[in-house]
Amino acid sequence: MARLYNGLFRPKRITVPGFDLAGEIEAAGRNVRRFRPGDRVFAWTGFGFGAYAEYKCMPETGKPMDGMIELMPAGLAFDEAAAVPSGGITALSFIRKANVRAGQKVMIYGASDSVGTYAVQLARHFGAEVTGVCGTANLDMVKSLGADKVIDYTKEDFPGNGETYDLVFDAVGKTSRSRWKKSLKKGGPYISVMSSAGLLPGTSLS
Ligand SMILES: NC(=O)c1ccc[n+]([C@@H]2O[C@H](COP(=O)([O-])OP(=O)(O)OC[C@H]3O[C@@H](n4cnc5c(N)ncnc54)[C@H](OP(=O)(O)O)[C@@H]3O)[C@@H](O)[C@H]2O)c1
Known part of the structure; x- marks a missing residue:
């Protein structure tokens, strides 16, 4: 045991x-x-x-x-x-906390594992335009989940590609807010899976 x-x-x-x-x-x-x-x-x-x-x-x-x-x-x-449960609940909790909605441009950094794959699908479900960052082998998979754009972190100088986002969700906890200064629209939130936001009251599997 x-x-x-x-x-x-x-x-x-x-x-x-x-x-x-x-x-x-x-x-x-x-x-x-x-x-x-x-x-x-x-x-x-x-x-x-x-x-x-x-x-x-x-x-x-x-x-x-x-x-x-x-x-x-x-x-x-x-x-x-x-x-579904751990990754799905974690992603849902953060995506809800950020109030993701139609018309927003959302960056999911670390889009190809448990939390990230759910975050991509949920952000799309709530109507956002989604860009996902992952490794080469997972680009097609992340695209198949509904990401509008995918970025390979092993190949592109990122996040210095000139795009700006309404929200950045770091689903792997490898970045910090300061790294996204030029890529976040004014007042746009940066949230990290490593933050202490925890589970939102009311988050459930249903
Ligand atoms: N798994 C859960 O249910 C769960 C629940 C709560 C909290 N967490 C926490 O959430 C975090 C993510 O967990 P996880 O299980 O979803 O994934 P993980 O295995 O920790 O992270 C892998 C993800 O990060 C990407 N990645 C790796 N190195 C990167 C880099 N240098 N730049 C950008 N992306 C990079 C990977 O892309 P490629 O594989 O495509 O290279 C993949 O998308 C962890 O800190 C974990 O403790 C996880």
Whole structure:
């Protein structure tokens, strides 16, 4: 059994790691209203971890940090649904916080991994024109997610290409606001996945 250590002031032993899961409800407590045995669900465990176990016990609702569980959208396979929670919730939280909307030009820096791929899709969903930055091998994939433009960070002198954006979301945490001075429109926000913004109250998988 894998053992991880986590904790602010002292190590806390976590016997089963993993944040993201999908599966079937095996049993539901007497007071549970939203789920029944046999329901197909996906979840973010919160800092209780344990997603890689065979069975996981979770509250049906609670504070975001205690985990989130929802019915799986129809048509998704378990492995597809299990790929959504951490990256999807993180991206949604930041994209909502930045109030991304139609007509904006949005830069997603680090567009090809978990947080970035969801950020690209969500920014497009909210109507923005999206530019994604990633490595050579992932240019086509990021484009296929809906990015209007893609930039290869291994080839282009970036962010010095003359474009300006309403919002820069650094989804990999490799830059700082000062690096974007010339590329951000006046008053445009820079947000980094490394910031302490955390999960927005009300962010959920549904
Ligand atoms: N994964 C999650 O669910 C999750 C949840 C919450 C927070 N976070 C945090 O969010 C951050 C991102 O996590 P992640 O798992 O999405 O991705 P990751 O694996 O940390 O980052 C990889 C991404 O950054 C790009 N990248 C790497 N070097 C770069 C460079 N020098 N310039 C520009 N882009 C570069 C990669 O592009 P290529 O691969 O195309 O080269 C890829 O898009 C991490 O700090 C993580 O701790 C992650």
